[in-house]
Amino acid sequence: xxxxxxxxxxxxxxxxxxxxxxxxxxxxxxxxxxxxxxxxxxxxxxxxxxxxxxxxxxxxxxxxxxxxxxxxxxxxxxxxxxxxxxxxxxxxxxxxxxxxxxxxxxxxxxxxxxxxxxxxxxxxxxxxxxxxxxxxxxxxxxxxxxxxxxxxxxxxxxxxxxxxxxxxxxxxxxxxxxxxxxxxxxxxxxxxxxxxxxxxxxxxxxxxxxxxxxxxxxxxxxxxxxxxxxxxxxxxxxxxxxxxxxxxxxxxxxxxxxxxxxxxxxxxxxxxxxxxxxxxxxxxxxxxxxxxxxxxxxxxxxxxxxxxxxxxxxxxxxxxxxxxxxxxxxxxxxxxxxxxxxxxxxxxxxxxxxxxxxxxxxxxxxxxxxxxxxxxxxxxxxxxxxxxxxxx
Amino acid sequence: xxxxxxxxxxxxxxxxxxxxxxxxxxxxxxxxxxxxxxxxxxxxxxxxxxxxxxxxxxxxxxxxxxxxxxxxxxxxxxxxxxxxxxxxxxxxxxxxxxxxxxxxxxxxxxxxxxxxxxxxxxxxxxxxxxxxxxxxxxxxxxxxxxxxxxxxxxxxxxxxxxxxxxxxxxxxxxxxxxxxxxxxxxxxxxxxxxxxxxxxxxxxxxxxxxxxxxxxxxxxxxxxxxxxxxxxxxxxxxxxxxxxxxxxxxxxxxxxxxxxxxxxxxxxxxxxxxxxxxxxxxxxxxxxxxxxxxxxxxxxxxxxxxxxxxxxxxxxxxxxxxxxxxxxxxxxxxxxxxxxxxxxxxxxxxxxxxxxxxxxxxxxxxxxxxxxxxxxxxxxxxxxxxxxxxxx
Numbered sequence: 001x002x003x004x005x006x007x008x009x010x011x012x013x014x015x016x017x018x019x020x021x022x023x024x025x026x027x028x029x030x031x032x033x034x035x036x037x038x039x040x041x042x043x044x045x046x047x048x049x050x051x052x053x054x055x056x057x058x059x060x061x062x063x064x065x066x067x068x069x070x071x072x073x074x075x076x077x078x079x080x081x082x083x084x085x086x087x088x089x090x091x092x093x094x095x096x097x098x099x100x101x102x103x104x105x106x107x108x109x110x111x112x113x114x115x116x117x118x119x120x121x122x123x124x125x126x127x128x129x130x131x132x133x134x135x136x137x138x139x140x141x142x143x144x145x146x147x148x149x150x151x152x153x154x155x156x157x158x159x160x161x162x163x164x165x166x167x168x169x170x171x172x173x174x175x176x177x178x179x180x181x182x183x184x185x186x187x188x189x190x191x192x193x194x195x196x197x198x199x200x201x202x203x204x205x206x207x208x209x210x211x212x213x214x215x216x217x218x219x220x221x222x223x224x225x226x227x228x229x230x231x232x233x234x235x236x237x238x239x240x241x242x243x244x245x246x247x248x249x250x251x252x253x254x255x256x257x258x259x260x261x262x263x264x265x266x267x268x269x270x271x272x273x274x275x276x277x278x279x280x281x282x283x284x285x286x287x288x289x290x291x292x293x294x295x296x297x298x299x300x301x302x303x304x305x306x307x308x309x310x311x312x313x314x315x316x317x318x319x320x321x322x323x324x325x326x327x328x329x330x331x332x333x334x335x336x337x338x339x340x341x342x343x344x345x346x347x348x349x350x351x352x353x354x355x356x357x358x359x360x361x362x363x364x365x366x367x368x369x370x371x372x373x374x375x376x377x378x379x380x381x382x383x384x385x386x387x388x389x390x391x392x
Numbered sequence: 393x394x395x396x397x398x399x400x401x402x403x404x405x406x407x408x409x410x411x412x413x414x415x416x417x418x419x420x421x422x423x424x425x426x427x428x429x430x431x432x433x434x435x436x437x438x439x440x441x442x443x444x445x446x447x448x449x450x451x452x453x454x455x456x457x458x459x460x461x462x463x464x465x466x467x468x469x470x471x472x473x474x475x476x477x478x479x480x481x482x483x484x485x486x487x488x489x490x491x492x493x494x495x496x497x498x499x500x501x502x503x504x505x506x507x508x509x510x511x512x513x514x515x516x517x518x519x520x521x522x523x524x525x526x527x528x529x530x531x532x533x534x535x536x537x538x539x540x541x542x543x544x545x546x547x548x549x550x551x552x553x554x555x556x557x558x559x560x561x562x563x564x565x566x567x568x569x570x571x572x573x574x575x576x577x578x579x580x581x582x583x584x585x586x587x588x589x590x591x592x593x594x595x596x597x598x599x600x601x602x603x604x605x606x607x608x609x610x611x612x613x614x615x616x617x618x619x620x621x622x623x624x625x626x627x628x629x630x631x632x633x634x635x636x637x638x639x640x641x642x643x644x645x646x647x648x649x650x651x652x653x654x655x656x657x658x659x660x661x662x663x664x665x666x667x668x669x670x671x672x673x674x675x676x677x678x679x680x681x682x683x684x685x686x687x688x689x690x691x692x693x694x695x696x697x698x699x700x701x702x703x704x705x706x707x708x709x710x711x712x713x714x715x716x717x718x719x720x721x722x723x724x725x726x727x728x729x730x731x732x733x734x735x736x737x738x739x740x741x742x743x744x745x746x747x748x749x750x751x752x753x754x755x756x757x758x759x760x761x762x763x764x765x766x767x768x769x770x771x772x773x774x775x776x777x778x779x780x781x782x783x784x
Contacts, residue, residue: 034536058638063458063464064458064459064464066455066456066458066459066460066529066532067456067458067459067462068458070459070528070529070532071532072455072456072487072529072530072532072533073486073487073532073533073768073769073772074485075485075486075773076486076487076638076641076768076769076772076773077535077536077641077772079638079641079773080535080640080641080642080772081641084638085638086637086638086657087638088496088636088638089486089636089638089773090484090485090486090493090496090497091484091485091486092482092483092484092485093466093467093482093483093484093485094465094467094468094481094482094483095464095465095468101482104480104482105482105497108500108501108504108506109500109504110504111503111504111505111506112500112501112502112503112504113503114500114503136462137458137462137464138464140458140462140463140464140465141464141465143469143472144426144469244480244481245478246450246468246471246476246477246478246479246480246481248472249468249469249471249472249473250472265478376465376468377465377468380465380468380469380472381467381468381471381481
């Protein structure tokens with residue numbers, strides 16, 4: 001880790017995001033995965049005022065195109081579709097953090113001097129797979145021994161939620177507020193899968209999934225794509241840090257089941273490189289694949305003490321108009337969670353917020369420093385990105 | 393491209409391969425994909441005298457674990473299996489060039505200063521998939537329009553072979569010599585899938601696949617893994633260059649169906665960065681997924697004039713004891729082609745040859761400079777690596 005830190009502190013500040021774009025997320029997009037990627041990529045290029053010809057490297061974030069869509073060779077197919085030539089092309093897979101891992105891959109390509117202008121495109125079309133296939137693929141993200149015991153990602157989340165609610169002062173209604181908040185934000189976001197608000201009662205009355213979690217505590221399966229253009233040559237949103245960490249694969253191997261070490265480590269590295277404190281942040285996109293994860297990650301990132309994150313939800317601190325808005329775009333819960341797109345869609349949202357591009361009804365006023373955390377599986381690895389708006 | 397060249401010329405020479413290892417390739421390995429990867433990785437670490445703890449980044453090359461094996465999150469699973477913590481972990485997919493793309497990804501991580509010691513592990517377990525699944529996944533590497541017309545990778549190769557034999561002075565028997573040579577090399581390689589020699593007659597009498605190509609002109613489906621450790625801190629085999637290029641996806645869009653632009657471009661960049669001429673090379677690993685590809689790539693890499701590569705096979709130049717041995721390990725044809733492993737297995741073979749580790753019956757005497765070319769699909773993109781043995 002010391003190697004990374006020493007060598008990257010100077011470098012990170014010189015790389016910026018010059019353009020972003022995404023498709024609307026949904027669960028029934030009629031476009032192919034390749035079409036979704038192309039739409040998002042075209043929007044990011046247009047936003048960056050960049051041409052396909054200017055792209056030195058193409059980093060595609062995608063979890064399971066072969067299994068979900070019978071699509072192979074995604075990066076070359078996209079390059080061809082977009083007229084990208086004379087570039088390094090590859091796909092990056094890191095399950096539900098494929099998007100942020102692709103973003104980190106692009107940052108490294110620029111740090112390496114291998115690329116001056118990189119295009120990152122993340123996407124997934126999950127609706128194309130039958131439920132048995134997608135359930136199996138997603139369940140197999142867990143460690144073999146836990147998979148063999150029938151533990152799935154929702155059940156890990158259910159166990160963690162149960163323990164959190166027993167250990168700390170929060171109750172089931174408080175946890176529902178995470179989803180109420182994120183749905184309220186998504187209701188103002190035309191790119192979100194769900195544009196409807198929900199109430200605490202809606203959450204509590206939704207079908208049980210993994211006790212105490214119910215359907216409205218869980219992200220949906222989604223279709224969608226998001227893209228970003230980054231460059232070493234200046235831009236209005238700086239990449240202050242982009243750092244990853246790997247955690248224990250088997251949840252049973254963790255000293256405390258409420259701790260997600262990879263989130264803590266990735267966050268710690270990112271703060272060091274960006275030279276900021278958690279309290280400096282103005283806005284964050286947190287990987288809320290399940291409601292409980294928003295609290296656990298907020299605590300691991302030092303944004304609240306252990307056992308205290310729930311208060312920030314309940315007292316409105318993390319609402320869009322609160323002191324420290326979390327998931328102003330609706331989060332994975334309500335914006336949607338097309339696996340490979342999610343990490344990039346967090347970047348897209350932060351860039352919109354930092355540039356002041358978000359419309360009034362969902363803008364975070366005066367945001368200058370934003371954080372995104374994208375998590376693979378139930379914390380198998382994590383990528384933390386800190387972006388800084390440059391208003392000088 | 394100029395960006396890459398300028399910034400990388402100095403950097404490349406400082407990165408070296410310090411350890412390599414692989415499993416035997418076969419078409420019926422009983423070990424799981426994860427076990428195969430672990431065995432290869434352990435061998436590379438042992439060869440490098442490195443520990444899991446020293447690894448700063450893990451780059452897994454794999455084409456289709458979800459579809460072939462129902463295995464998700466390969467990079468985190470491998471990290472956990474090997475006790476790798478405090479590292480960046482990701483999987484790189486670039487169809488049949490996933491291995492070399494992962495190698496390039498690692499080189500970039502070191503160039504970026506993000507990693508001092510990187511472990512690259514490529515693998516595939518193709519025997520686990522039913523034929524319909526694997527055929528579909530591999531067929532979908534081609535461009536959508538060509539896939540829709542029923543053109544597959546073997547039929548592209550058949551069309552190219554037919555045209556080559558009609559255009560130039562080579563005949564069908566000459567082409568069979570590629571396979572005879574590669575099988576003869578594999579017969580001495582305990583890691584190869586096929587240890588049997590074949591004759592020209594065996595090739596010509598094998599079942600037709602895509603006229604004029606027959607079964608023995610085509611690589612098999614394979615199980616296996618290969619791994620390498622690279623570092624910025626010196627070692628006996630330098631990475632003189634590792635460069636990629638993307639080509640046209642649809643073969644119909646190419647000005648000449650016998651030209652594979654991505655191979656030419658990747659080779660050209662690699663020669664420039666390594667500051668070598670094709671004639672300086674002592675040995676090469678060429679992506680012979682089909683016999684005809686060995687000739688086409690030899691020509692694109694400037695190792696023979698267009699229409700002349702066949703003479704190097706027929707006159708014995710490219711035999712193991714010839715002036716310029718090609719595929720001393722047996723190539724994709726006879727060593728086998730587990731998609732994600734192939735690019736790394738080429739690196740493994742070159743390192744063994746450059747260090748003088750290959751046993752007498754398959755050593756290339758005095759080899760100091762070796763090239764590997766790994767191709768995605770039918771030239772959709774390519775990665776060219778040049779390694780230099782350091783005997784100073």
